[in-house]
Amino acid sequence: xxxxxxxxxxxxxxxxxxxxxxxxxxxxxxxxxxxxxxxxxxxxxxxxxxxxxxxxxxxxxxxxxxxxxxxxxxxxxxxxxxxxxxxxxxxxxxxxxxxxxxxxxxxxxxxxxxxxxxxxxxxxxxxxxxxxxxxxxxxxxxxxxxxxxxxxxxxxxxxxxxxxxxxxxxxxxxxxxxxxxxxxxxxxxxxxxxxxxxxxxxxxxxxxxxxxxxxxxxxxxxxxxxxxxxxxxxxxxxxxxxxxxxxxxxxxxxxxxxxxxxxxxxxxxxxxxxxxxxxxxxxxxxxxxxxxxxxxxxxxxxx
Amino acid sequence: xxxxxxxxxxxxxxxxxxxxxxxxxxxxxxxxxxxxxxxxxxxxxxxxxxxxxxxxxxxxxxxxxxxxxxxxxxxxxxxxxxxxxxxxxxxxxxxxxxxxxxxxxxxxxxxxxxxxxxxxxxxxxxxxxxxxxxxxxxxxxxxxxxxxxxxxxxxxxxxxxxxxxxxxxxxxxxxxxxxxxxxxxxxxxxxxxxxxxxxxxxxxxxxxxxxxxxxxxxxxxxxxxxxxxxxxxxxxxxxxxxxxxxxxxxxxxxxxxxxxxxxxxxxxxxxxxxxxxxxxxxxxxxxxxxxxxxxxxxxxxxx
Numbered sequence: 001x002x003x004x005x006x007x008x009x010x011x012x013x014x015x016x017x018x019x020x021x022x023x024x025x026x027x028x029x030x031x032x033x034x035x036x037x038x039x040x041x042x043x044x045x046x047x048x049x050x051x052x053x054x055x056x057x058x059x060x061x062x063x064x065x066x067x068x069x070x071x072x073x074x075x076x077x078x079x080x081x082x083x084x085x086x087x088x089x090x091x092x093x094x095x096x097x098x099x100x101x102x103x104x105x106x107x108x109x110x111x112x113x114x115x116x117x118x119x120x121x122x123x124x125x126x127x128x129x130x131x132x133x134x135x136x137x138x139x140x141x142x143x144x145x146x147x148x149x150x151x152x153x154x155x156x157x158x159x160x161x162x163x164x165x166x167x168x169x170x171x172x173x174x175x176x177x178x179x180x181x182x183x184x185x186x187x188x189x190x191x192x193x194x195x196x197x198x199x200x201x202x203x204x205x206x207x208x209x210x211x212x213x214x215x216x217x218x219x220x221x222x223x224x225x226x227x228x229x230x231x232x233x234x235x236x237x238x239x240x241x242x243x244x245x246x247x248x249x250x251x252x253x254x255x256x257x258x259x260x261x262x263x264x265x266x267x268x269x270x271x272x273x274x275x276x277x278x279x280x281x282x283x284x285x286x287x288x289x290x291x292x293x294x295x296x297x298x299x300x301x302x303x
Numbered sequence: 304x305x306x307x308x309x310x311x312x313x314x315x316x317x318x319x320x321x322x323x324x325x326x327x328x329x330x331x332x333x334x335x336x337x338x339x340x341x342x343x344x345x346x347x348x349x350x351x352x353x354x355x356x357x358x359x360x361x362x363x364x365x366x367x368x369x370x371x372x373x374x375x376x377x378x379x380x381x382x383x384x385x386x387x388x389x390x391x392x393x394x395x396x397x398x399x400x401x402x403x404x405x406x407x408x409x410x411x412x413x414x415x416x417x418x419x420x421x422x423x424x425x426x427x428x429x430x431x432x433x434x435x436x437x438x439x440x441x442x443x444x445x446x447x448x449x450x451x452x453x454x455x456x457x458x459x460x461x462x463x464x465x466x467x468x469x470x471x472x473x474x475x476x477x478x479x480x481x482x483x484x485x486x487x488x489x490x491x492x493x494x495x496x497x498x499x500x501x502x503x504x505x506x507x508x509x510x511x512x513x514x515x516x517x518x519x520x521x522x523x524x525x526x527x528x529x530x531x532x533x534x535x536x537x538x539x540x541x542x543x544x545x546x547x548x549x550x551x552x553x554x555x556x557x558x559x560x561x562x563x564x565x566x567x568x569x570x571x572x573x574x575x576x577x578x579x580x581x582x583x584x585x586x587x588x589x590x591x592x593x594x595x596x597x598x599x600x601x602x603x604x605x606x
Contacts, residue, residue: 001397001398001399001400001401001402001403001406001431002403003403005429005430005431008397008403008406008407008429008431009429011407011410012406012407012410012429015407015410015411015414015424016393016410016414016424016425016426018414018418019414019417019418019422019423019424020423020424020425021418021421022421022423024389024390024423024425025390025423025425028423028425028426029425029426029427033426034390034392034425034426036389036390036423036425036443038341038343038344039342039343039344040341040342040343040344041341041342041343043346043443045390045392045425045426045443046392046426047392047393047394047426047427047428047439047441048394048428049394049395049396049428049430049437049439051396051430051432051434053432053433054430054432086327086339087327087328087337087339087348089337089348089349089350089441090319090350091350091351091352091439091441092352093352093354093437094304094311095304096304097304098304099304100304100305100306100311103304103311103315104311104314104315104318107314107315107318107319108318111318111319111321111322114322115321115322115324118324118325119322120322120323120325120327120328120331120339121318121319121322121323122319122323122327122328122331122332122337122339122348123319123331123332123336123337123348123349123350124315124332124350125350125351125352125439126308126311126312126315127308127352127354127357128304128308128311129354129356129357130356131354131434131435132434134352134396134437134439136350136352136394136428136437136439136441138350138392138394138439138441140339140346140348140443
């Protein structure tokens with residue numbers, strides 16, 4: 001493979017778009033989930049594949065946390081649409097040289113999170129092979145309220161928020177994060193969210209996805225970006241917060257008036273919200289002092 | 304792993320069943336697809352994972368056929384419920400050492416079949432890694448007519464049919480078979496099918512799945528089992544037809560009176576149907592001469 005992953009995905013996206021002859025898609029590849037027209041309520045549909053050595057290291061990780069993450073990343077996609085997850089399939093390729101309890105502990109961690117979020121594990125495929133562990137989870141969900149929140153609706157002047165501190169997920173949070181489902185549902189119910197995305201590739205890269213779909217650019221306040229802490233108590237760098245990825249916090253936009261109300265909203269069920277910047281008519285991503293943000297964001301590597 | 308795959312699946316099934324606190328499932332793990340209650344029509348949901356060296360050999364196989372198969376096996380699951388497939392997600396783990404065109408040709412083969420069957424490819428996940436190719440496809444579909452045809456409804460006296468010849472799929476048909484969607488929909492519309500399954504693990508094993516779910520046993524007429532042919536024109540053995548697997552024909556049951564009408568039905572859109580036996584009140588699987596069928600069926604191996 002010399003083709004970069006992003007170009008490969010672009011080409012696949014094009015091919016996939018050609019298959020919707022029945023016009024079932026409201027939103028296809030390119031948002032956090034697909035949105036399918038269905039009588040009785042539109043359906044959200046997505047999948048995330050995790051591989052040993054890329055998204056987790058089986059060696060040295062509690063298997064329950066691997067199963068937990070495989071489900072959590074999918075629930076985060078549903079959260080990013082302000083949806084309710086309904087059911088998942090779980091497909092496993094299990095290495096033949098691991099102890100018997102490992103796949104069961106993986107499924108136990110996954111099932112426990114499923115119970116916590118009232119998601120039904122309803123099927124899948126279990127295989128044994130001579131290569132590293134792969135878990136693919138596909139999720140369906142339903143939209144809430146005014147329908148799914150897409151990436152493409154941010155308007156110049158909208159304020160940009162994130163649901164929690166960013167960076168350093170690699171230290172362990174990527175295995176233990178809580179998908180922001182109730183937070184997203186509350187926000188969607190009480191505010192007109194103009195766009196939303198979950199931060200999986202790093203704030204800089206994911207915000208660029210929003211800007212590509214919405215048009216325009218963004219200005220961020222350096223000092224407003226919430227930073228996670230190192231084990232020694234020090235904060236991570238701005239670059240880490242922008243680029244580390246796998247934060248699985250939500251980044252969303254609301255109009256200025258709504259932002260003012262939201263900042264005083266004591267009913268919000270999550271931790272503190274952070275207002276980090278505004279959408280601008282001019283393209284590009286920069287800090288308030290004019291400095292361009294060039295950081296490219298997270299490419300999945302071994303962790 | 305010393306735990307056999309079937310016991311592992313049993314344990315996973317149990318854990319999964321514990322997650323349906325919201326009682327969304329009409330049918331969970333253990334049928335060809337899960338059936339989920341939804342306003343506006345129940346939903347079918349399933350996934351199948353294919354791995355290089357197990358379900359195909361990337362080396363020496365047209366990549367288009369690999370993509371085709373990854374979708375076709377899922378469509379066959381929907382066919383086994385007499386459903387209509389709606390949309391799929393496609394997750395790929397792509398080895399980093401293959402030419403750029405391989406994943407695109409895989410997706411092209413998959414997309415072409417999707418167009419043929421009017422299935423929307425709406426999402427998924429594309430990853431590159433240093434290990435063999437994995438494709439996981441998850442499918443959603445809708446039930447037709449009286450609802451999905453399950454495995455558990457066969458009654459003593461019902462006649463057993465298969466939709467085409469069996470055995471020798473390994474010679475290439477497993478890569479090129481046509482999922483029996485229109486056949487299943489026609490049968491379901493015009494007959495009261497008491498059970499249906501797609502033959503992926505071999506007739507003997509899959510029919511045993513039906514018998515486990517329905518109760519009772521079955522008697523097969525040795526001479527009625529349709530046999531595929533070797534390249535030299537000779538027929539395969541009965542054992543091959545019973546055990547080879549990956550035929551992806553449908554095996555279904557109907558009451559005796561319906562069977563008589565079906566055998567004279569000139570409107571059926573598929574190739575010749577084969578009546579191969581009857582459901583009996585006594586447990587077990589045997590030939591009409593009383594000989595017990597002990598063959599265990601297909602375990603996925605390298606092909």
